[in-house]
Amino acid sequence: MRLRKSIFFPLVAITTFYSGILSAGGLTAAQVQSAYIFQISKFVSWPDTRMGGDSFNICYFPSYNLDMMLSQMEGRRIQQKNVHIIEVQEDYSDCHVLFIDEGVQISMRSLIKTASENNILTVGNHQKMLTYCMLTLPLVNNKVELQVNLNLLNAANLHMSTNLLEIASKVIKEDTL
Secondary structure (H helix, E strand, C coil), rough: CCHHHHHHHHHHHHHHHHHHHHHHHCHHHHHHHHHHHHHHHCEEEECHHHHCCCCEEEEEECCCHHHHHHHHCCCCEEECCCEEEEEEECCCCCCCCCCCCCCCCCHHHHHHHHHHCCCCCCHHHHCHHHHHHEECCEEECEEECCCCHHHHHHCCCCCCCCCCCCCCEEECCCCHH
């Protein structure tokens, strides 16, 4: 129980802190979303076969203004690996995390298949993307919320801390389809 509290309280604090600053006008949605991506990555586990090498690749498509926010994470560490921020065009199979803006033109089937086969955590910025992204970080009532699609997470053999699931505003799982 002690370990659970030691993980849960920092997550709640992070969520409250970033959303509160956004509400007060101190940060943009992109800044909060990039911070969430970095923090959430610490509470997701990938298969050992996927975690070889010394880099942890967070990728994004060029149409979103998250590049400047994410670039501040370059060289930091997640799961004992150096973070690399990579802009991708088409091939994203080397990514651990892929951020997708709602404006990106991408085949949902291809995305789901590639993410599942390569254990890629997909993160979208709009709640309607939860059907093809594992996580979404939509702006709702001037706050960034966490929404989770467990079906897609499980299909990609990724596991998220139950403590993180507890702070999600929406969780989709098999019995809710």
